Amino acid sequence: MNSKEVLLAEIGHRITAAMPNLGCVLETTAEELGRVMGAGCVLFLESEQDPGLLEPLCSWHEDADYMEFIRAELAGAPLRLGEGLTGKVAQSGESLVIPEVTPEQLARMVDPRHLPIVEARPVRSMMVVALPSLSGPIGALTLFFPEVKGPANTGDLRFVERLASCAGLVISNTQTFERLQAELAHREQAEAERLELERRIQHAQKLESLGVLAGGIAHDFNNLLVGILGNASLALLDLPPESPARESVHQIELTARRASELTHQLLAYSGKGRFVVTRIDLSRLVEEITHLLEVTISKKAVLKFDFASVVLPVEADATQMRQVVMNLITNASDAVGETSGIITIATGMTEADERYLSGSWLPEPVPPGTYTYLEVSDTGQGMSPAALARIFEPFYSTKGSGRGLGLAAVLGIVRGHNGALKVYSEPGRGTTIKVLLPCAEPAELLPGSPGEVLPVPADGSTVLLADDEETVRSVGRRVLERAGYRVMTASDGKEAVEIFEARADDIDLVLLDMTMPRLSGAEAYARIRSIRPEVPTLLSSGYNEQDATSRFAGKGLAGFLQKPWTAQSLVEAVERVLRSNGEAER
Ligand SMILES: Nc1ncnc2c1ncn2[C@@H]1O[C@H](COP(=O)(O)OP(=O)(O)OP(=O)(O)O)[C@@H](O)[C@H]1O
Numbered sequence: 103m104n105s106k107e108v109l110l111a112e113i114g115h116r117i118t119a120a121m122p123n124l125g126c127v128l129e130t131t132a133e134e135l136g137r138v139m140g141a142g143c144v145l146f147l148e149s150e151q152d153p154g155l156l157e158p159l160c161s162w163h164e165d166a167d168y169m170e171f172i173r174a175e176l177a178g179a180p181l182r183l184g185e186g187l188t189g190k191v192a193q194s195g196e197s198l199v200i201p202e203v204t205p206e207q208l209a210r211m212v213d214p215r216h217l218p219i220v221e222a223r224p225v226r227s228m229m230v231v232a233l234p235s236l237s238g239p240i241g242a243l244t245l246f247f248p249e250v251k252g253p254a255n256t257g258d259l260r261f262v263e264r265l266a267s268c269a270g271l272v273i274s275n276t277q278t279f280e281r282l283q284a285e286l287a288h289r290e291q292a293e294a295e296r297l298e299l300e301r302r303i304q305h306a307q308k309l310e311s312l313g314v315l316a317g318g319i320a321h322d323f324n325n326l327l328v329g330i331l332g333n334a335s336l337a338l339l340d341l342p343p344e345s346p347a348r349e350s351v352h353q354i355e356l357t358a359r360r361a362s363e364l365t366h367q368l369l370a371y372s373g374k375g376r377f378v379v380t381r382i383d384l385s386r387l388v389e390e391i392t393h394l395l396e397v398t399i400s401k402k403a404v405l406k407f408d409f410a411s412v413v414l415p416v417e418a419d420a421t422q423m424r425q426v427v428m429n430l431i432t433n434a435s436d437a438v439g440e441t442s443g444i445i446t447i448a449t450g451m452t453e454a455d456e457r458y459l460s461g462s463w464l465p466e467p468v469p470p471g472t473y474t475y476l477e478v479s480d481t482g483q484g485m486s487p488a489a490l491a492r493i494f495e496p497f498y499s500t501k502g503s504g505r506g507l508g509l510a511a512v513l514g515i516v517r518g519h520n521g522a523l524k525v526y527s528e529p530g531r532g533t534t535i536k537v538l539l540p541c542a543e544p545a546e547l548l549p550g551s552p553g554e555v556l557p558v559p560a561d562g563s564t565v566l567l568a569d570d571e572e573t574v575r576s577v578g579r580r581v582l583e584r585a586g587y588r589v590m591t592a593s594d595g596k597e598a599v600e601i602f603e604a605r606a607d608d609i610d611l612v613l614l615d616m617t618m619p620r621l622s623g624a625e626a627y628a629r630i631r632s633i634r635p636e637v638p639t640l641l642s643s644g645y646n647e648q649d650a651t652s653r654f655a656g657k658g659l660a661g662f663l664q665k666p667w668t669a670q671s672l673v674e675a676v677e678r679v680l681r682s683n684g685e686a687e688r
């Protein structure tokens with residue numbers, strides 16, 4: 103649009119804004135014009151939707167029934183530009199005056215479809231004037247008289263023409279203004295969408311780099327924690343019961359365990375903690391940790407369950423799912439605080455369409471479809487929209503003792519499981535957080551109950567332990583040797599393969615770290631299996647590249663040992679594998 107058009111549109115808008123309603127003003131104009139001229143009056147406008155068609159915009163006749171009849175006739179047989187008397191004037195812009203006409207003459211002039219109109223009442227005289235605009239006529243004003251108009255009609259014609267030119271200008275400028283408004287609104291919306299997208303990308307990049315950082319720190323810390331935890335438990339075994347140092351060493355162990363909870367959250371946030379994916383029933387997973395949840399929550403809170411009546415199969419890492427439940431429940435309990443409140447855990451299935459998903463916290467876009475959900479609601483203090491916008495940021499916390507990692511970890515876990523998160527919160531009313539996970543095929547749900555636990559004599563069993571961290575190797579060796587195993591160690595994947603090649607038949611179990619130089623855990627595992635496919639192999643890591651673990655899926659891995667392991671969890675994992683292997687051989 104050029105500046106003149108904009109100015110005209112603006113003036114047109116001001117004129118129309120000064121009037122309460124253009125349509126209503128035109129109606130009264132038609133009526134007043136009709137009365138002053140002693141005529142029936144119809145104002146036609148070219149249709150915006152259907153160019154070439156003339157729509158009656160307003161009309162008047164002293165006989166309201168007749169006017170109604172005309173409107174109905176015109177609706178059934180619309181006027182077209184260039185056809186009939188009105189259509190010709192609306193096209194050419196030339197005014198037309200018929201001072202005197204007989205019904206027979208008129209019948210020959212009008213569009214045959216409109217004969218009923220001129221037959222219903224005698225029309226003896228007519229005046230048709232174009233509605234002008236800057237870009238040409240946009241319609242016409244038709245007056246029809248019941249009696250013959252005398253020669254005085256030249257003055258009348260000028261008056262009607264001036265009136266029509268005012269009306270035409272106002273109408274066309276209003277239309278231009280409306281189009282301009284729509285265009286501006288459209289542009290503003292496009293700009294807002296672009297800015298929002300930019301903001302999201304920046305946010306995602308920020309979180310991504312924080313994730314890399316968090317994952318790296320957690321990985322290195324986990325190796326250090328293996329050293330601290332392992333040495334603390336070995337020291338406890340060595341110290342006599344009456345030693346005054348026991349309490350301090352015990353505290354070291356407890357503190358290191360708390361630190362390992364932290365690295366767990368960091369790992370989950372970085373999306374690098376998803377290791378053991380199985381088919382689980384979401385409701386049963388929650389049920390199994392009910393006792394834990396009950397001791398976690400505030401004494402003032404009542405815990406309620408609302409489980410789906412059907413099995414809800416999901417492909418998930420059970421440990422991580424428990425972490426999600428615990429983090430959400432802890433937050434709900436903190437939100438309820440010292441006042442009494444209710445915390446509800448619900449599970450179920452829901453249809454999520456694009457609209458529903460667009461209102462969610464999507465770590466990555468997910469397709470619409472059926473989702474399994476886990477929902478934790480509380481009647482606690484709720485959150486303001488400003489707080490709500492930040493809750494998934496790592497280290498965002500409003501609590502004195504909070505680390506701000508709970509929901510960041512939840513987000514990382516949900517990302518790792520291709521899910522989505524919905525959050526509703528109102529200050530003073532409470533919060534609901536819904537975790538949506540893709541449904542798995544129900545048929546393949548794994549049977550749950552673990553088998554009977556049999557003690558295994560460690561005598562004679564040999565473990566090959568490969569890890570690039572010296573501390574991990576030395577603690578691992580001492581812990582396992584103390585439990586009665588023979589231990590060989592390798593400082594990287596290549597060395598592990600070489601030792602295995604030389605001593606394949608002497609080795610009963612291989613414990614591989616995932617990230618090692620020269621040959622990674624995955625590569626070493628593949629080579630070891632090609633030498634002796636049935637050797638049970640345990641994988642251990644402080645974190646893991648997700649695709650690397652998926653390469654392991656279904657390839658007979660005996661288990662996964664999350665770092666930092668403790669003396670106890672290491673021995674238990676090794677025992678469990680050897681036991682189930684022994685059973686399989688029997
Ligand atoms: N159910 C809830 N009701 C009200 N506010 C909540 C709720 N859940 C989370 N928040 C808000 O989101 C913030 C971040 O939660 P998050 O779990 O990530 O960290 P935190 O609970 O503060 O610390 P951490 O979980 O690491 O101990 C909280 O500090 C709190 O302000």
Ligand SMILES: [Mg+2]
Nearest residue numbers: 432433508509
């Ligand atoms: Mg929390």
